[in-house]
Amino acid sequence: MTEKKPGDTKGLVIFIGLGLLVIVISLVAYNATGDMGIEERFTHTLGLETGSTEADNNGWSGIAIEGSTWLYAVLLGGLVVACYLVFRHFRI
Amino acid sequence: MAHIHLEDGSFSLFFVLVWWAAAIILVGIAIYLIRAEKKPDRRKITLAAFCTAAAFAIFQVSIPIFGGVHLNLTPLIGILAGPAAGSLVVLIINILSSAIGHGGWGLIGANTLVNIVEVVVGYSCFRLLKSTIPAFLPRAGIATIAGLLCGNIAMILIIVISGVQGVNQSPGQILAGLSLIAAVNMGVAVIEAFITGLIVAYIGKVRPDLLGEEK
Numbered sequence: 001m002t003e004k005k006p007g008d009t010k011g012l013v014i015f016i017g018l019g020l021l022v023i024v025i026s027l028v029a030y031n032a033t034g035d036m037g038i039e040e041r042f043t044h045t046l047g048l049e050t051g052s053t054e055a056d057n058n059g060w061s062g063i064a065i066e067g068s069t070w071l072y073a074v075l076l077g078g079l080v081v082a083c084y085l086v087f088r089h090f091r092i
Numbered sequence: 093m094a095h096i097h098l099e100d101g102s103f104s105l106f107f108v109l110v111w112w113a114a115a116i117i118l119v120g121i122a123i124y125l126i127r128a129e130k131k132p133d134r135r136k137i138t139l140a141a142f143c144t145a146a147a148f149a150i151f152q153v154s155i156p157i158f159g160g161v162h163l164n165l166t167p168l169i170g171i172l173a174g175p176a177a178g179s180l181v182v183l184i185i186n187i188l189s190s191a192i193g194h195g196g197w198g199l200i201g202a203n204t205l206v207n208i209v210e211v212v213v214g215y216s217c218f219r220l221l222k223s224t225i226p227a228f229l230p231r232a233g234i235a236t237i238a239g240l241l242c243g244n245i246a247m248i249l250i251i252v253i254s255g256v257q258g259v260n261q262s263p264g265q266i267l268a269g270l271s272l273i274a275a276v277n278m279g280v281a282v283i284e285a286f287i288t289g290l291i292v293a294y295i296g297k298v299r300p301d302l303l304g305e306e307k
Contacts, residue, residue, distance in 0.1 A: 008225075008226060008227040008230075010224075010225065011221075011224070011225030011226075011227050011230035011231060011234070012227065012229070012230045014225070014230065014234060015229070015230035015233045015234050015285075015289070018234060018237055019233070019237070019282040019285065019286070022237060022278045022279065022281065022282050023279055023282050025275050025278065025279075026158070026275055026276055026277075026278050026279025026280075026282075027279065028275070029272045029275030029276045029279075030158050030159070030276050030279065032272060033272050033273070033276060034159075035159045036159045036160075037154065037159050037160035037161075038095075038097050038154075038159070038160055038161050038162070038273075038277075039097045040159075041097075041159065041273050041276065042096075042097045042098060042273065045266075045269035045270060045272070045273055046098075046256050046259045046261065046266065046269065047259055047260070047261055048102075048256070048258065048259065062155075062156025062160070063153060063154065063155060063156060064153075064154045064160075065152050065153060065154070066152045066153075066154055066162065066192075066193075066194040067152060067189070067192035067193035067194040068192045068193050071191060071192040071193075072152055072192050075148065075188050075191065075192060076145065076148065076149055079141075079144060079145035079148060079149075079188075080145055082141060082145070083138075083141045083142050083144075083145050086137060086138050086141040087138055087141075087142075090134035090135070090137060090138045091134075
C-alpha cells in the first residue's frame with residue numbers, strides 16, 4: 001500500500017476544481033457556438049466557405065479518422081514497426 | 093485540441109515562411125540540446141518513438157464530444173520524452189498528419205509551434221509542481237490543462253497575427269471567435285488531462301525511473 005503524502009489531497013482538490021471550472025466555461029462556449037466539428041467551427045468562426053462536414057463520414061459511433069484512412073493505416077503500421085525496432089535495439 | 097484546422101492557402105506565403113522559420117529554429121535548438129548530451133539516453137529515444145506512434149494515432153481520431161474533436165497527448169509527450177525530444181516528436185506528428193490530409197503542409201510550422209508550447213509548458217508544470225503536488229495523477233492533470241491552455245493561446249495569437257486570406261473580419265472579431273473555439277477545446281483538455289494523469293500515475297507506479305523520479 002502506497003503511503004499518502006501531504007500534498008496529494010490538495011493536488012486532487014485543485015485538479016478536480018480546475019477541471020469542473022474549465023468544463024463549465026467550455027459548456028457555455030459550446031452552447032454559444034452550436035454543435036459542429038472542429039473544422040466547421042474554424043471555418044464558421046472565420047466566415048470561410050465550408051466544405052464537407054465531419055458528420056458525413058462519422059458512421060454510427062461518431063468516431064472517425066480524419067484525413068485518408070488508408071494512408072493512416074500505412075503510416076501507423078510503419079510507426080509501430082519503427083517502435084518495435086527501437087525497443088529491440090535499446091532494450092529499455 | 094490546439095491545432096490550426098485550416099487548409100493550405102489560409103495564411104499568406106510570408107506568414108507560412110515566418111512560422112516555418114520559427115519552428116525550424118526551435119527544433120534546431122532541440123536537436124542541439126539532444127546532441128550536446130554526452131551519452132544519449134536510450135530510454136528517452138524509445139519513449140519518444142512510442143509517443144510519436146501513440147500521439148499520431150490519437151491525433152487523427154475525431155471523438156464525438158463537443159461536436160467532434162481530437163486529443164493531442166502533447167503534454168504527455170513533454171512529461172515522458174522531455175521538451176527537446178518532445179519538440180522533434182510533434183514536428184514528426186505534424187508532418188505525418190499533413191501526409192494523410194489532416195492540416196495543410198504550409199501550416200506545419202505554425203502547428204508545430206503550438207504543439208511545442210504544449211510540450212514545454214506541460215513538462216515545466218509537471219516538474220515545477222513536484223514539491224507542491226507529489227501525486228502523479230493531479231500533477232500530470234494540472235500540467236496538461238496548463239499546457240493545452242497555453243497551446244490554445246499560442247494558436248489564437250498565431251492566427252490573429254497572420255490573418256486569414258479571404259477573411260474580412262477585423263482582428264478583434266477573429267480574436268473573439270477563436271476565444272470561443274479555445275473555450276470549447278478546453279473542455280476536451282479536461283478529458284485529456286484525466287487520461288494523461290492516469291497514464292502518468294500508472295507509469296509512476298511501475299517504472300518511476302521513466303519519469304525521472306525515485307521510487
